[in-house]
Amino acid sequence: MINQIKSRANTNELSGASSMIADHAKNSAYPDEKLSKFGGKLESGNTELIKAQKRKRKNDETDAVRDLENKRDDSFKAFSYGTKSATLRADKTIAVDASLIYEVIKRHGVTLYNLADMEQTAVTNSLISELDKPAYQTALKNAGLDASYAEMKERHQTYVLADENKTKSAAEKEVNELVAVAYKKTKTALSHLINYINAINYIEESAELKTLSNSIATVTDKTNAKIRARLNRGKSNGESEEEEEGEE
Numbered sequence: 219m220i221n222q223i224k225s226r227a228n229t230n231e232l233s234g235a236s237s238m239i240a241d242h243a244k245n246s247a248y249p250d251e252k253l254s255k256f257g258g259k260l261e262s263g264n265t266e267l268i269k270a271q272k273r274k275r276k277n278d279e280t281d282a283v284r285d286l287e288n289k290r291d292d293s294f295k296a297f298s299y300g301t302k303s304a305t306l307r308a309d310k311t312i313a314v315d316a317s318l319i320y321e322v323i324k325r326h327g328v329t330l331y332n333l334a335d336m337e338q339t340a341v342t343n344s345l346i347s348e349l350d351k352p353a354y355q356t357a358l359k360n361a362g363l364d365a366s367y368a369e370m371k372e373r374h375q376t377y378v379l380a381d382e383n384k385t386k387s388a389a390e391k392e393v394n395e396l397v398a399v400a401y402k403k404t405k406t407a408l409s410h411l412i413n414y415i416n417a418i419n420y421i422e423e424s425a426e427l428k429t430l431s432n433s434i435a436t437v438t439d440k441t442n443a444k445i446r447a448r449l450n451r452g453k454s455n456g457e458s459e460e461e462e463e464g465e466e
């Protein structure tokens with residue numbers, strides 16, 4: 219039984235898997251006219267998807283915003299790691315104030331930079347709102363963390379403003395629509411191909427068909443594993459988060 223590609227596959231994951239599966243179907247020694255037609259549909263849809271992806275990358279004007287997002291991540295890491303380091307200072311006054319700040323960071327997530335952009339923005343807004351309170355501002359200054367915090371806050375706000383001001387032209391909207399249409403066409407063709415092979419496997423006993431099925435199953439299983447890993451990335455929290463941070 220060949221598993222379907224997960225519904226949350228992104229365009230790269232779907233396109234990569236479809237390319238390999240279309241090749242397996244085209245080069246299979248199993249003689250079947252319908253299988254060839256299903257494979258042709260998949261290849262056609264995937265060709266459209268690849269072209270749409272390339273056009274989107276060429277016309278995408280979000281690179282500058284993405285750079286600001288990366289800088290936001292870096293500034294949070296610098297602030298978080300610096301705060302944790304300060305909790306170990308020999309000066310107990312500094313260590314106590316740093317510990318007070320680090321508890322707030324931990325409540326919001328020491329790896330919040332792994333969250334999706336919108337969720338990261340919401341969590342960071344909450345973090346800043348709390349740390350802007352007078353008691354924490356005093357602790358930040360006493361622990362020598364105020365400059366690092368100010369940089370993190372400034373980079374976050376710069377990113378948010380740029381993201382809000384980002385506009386999409388009619389051409390960009392058209393390209394996004396092309397990607398969405400090609401994605402659906404490819405996903406549908408792939409689903410039909412897999413369903414067809416699973417169906418004929420039920421009634422046919424053929425070494426060539428078994429070889430094809432195993433090859434495609436390997437592709438779908440590996441792709442689904444990548445999708446799961448991507449979706450699970452950054453979901454660790456609590457003690458596991460700190461262990462990961464310490465290993466870095």
